Amino acid sequence: MSHRVAILCTVLIVAVFAPARAADGEKDDKKTAQGTWAYETLEWNGKKIPFNQIKMTTVTFDGDKFAIKIGDKVVSSGTHKFDATKSPRTFDGTVTEGEGRGTTMLGIYKFDGDTLTGCVNLTGRERPTEFKTAENSETVLVTAKRMKK
Template identity: 30%
Template sequence: MIAALLAVLLIGAGEDEASLPDDLARHQGTWAVERSIRNGEDGPPEAIREIIRVVEGDRIVWKRSGKPFAATRFELDPKAEPKAIDLIPEGGPNRGNRVLGIYSFEDGRLILCTSDPGRPRPTAFEAGPGSARTLMTFRKLAPEGPDAPRGP
């Protein structure tokens, strides 16, 4: 009986420890913004479609029209409910200040909800009027370049 209980506890611990590398791997790659809502207002579609998020390791480079305009490091807590992400800007007025957020992967998309710096972490995927939150939906782009997978 004790051996069975220990086995369940050890298996559970292994799953929790494995979730960080799994979620980190899922964040990797190039993501296009599909929708952005800030304080209850949709971002302008013409501006949104020009923004991509390129993730390598624990670093995100944000690009507009192919040119970098911001970079952040990030830390994940996939065991939190909802899953938590901390973004740490590498430059600008919020350099080094944590932007607290939550994330989810649904139907091949990444959903990210963040609060303004200094505000509490969101508890739901909402960015209503006056919330000081941004809700973004991303879709992963196919890899490009010589190392990208090729069709038959």
């Protein structure tokens, strides 16, 4: 599995967490996303990636920044922005270091308690409109669980 895919999946997860009021949606979701999330499932181009290939992957949100790790190694990091006023909610993740550097990933997200679901198009040219992937779509769908401190 490409590290770029892991990074993109993480960025998608960032946006998923809290119900928000339109005026405060970005702040509320940013606050909800704070912390570390462990990948549970990953689908890329319509194919499910086996858990043993993603089990060490996490995404951490700290303020406006995110970092995707495989084990202790940071594979990608950057900044994120959520928009809870859209339906589905949207996020932009700008990769500033590591795999995918210079890319702005466009995605959608949702929160369900301590589960984050994100879907992102890896090309940065279009935003997914639903939580699914298809063959040759360059789209990733991720679910992650909030890690306990």
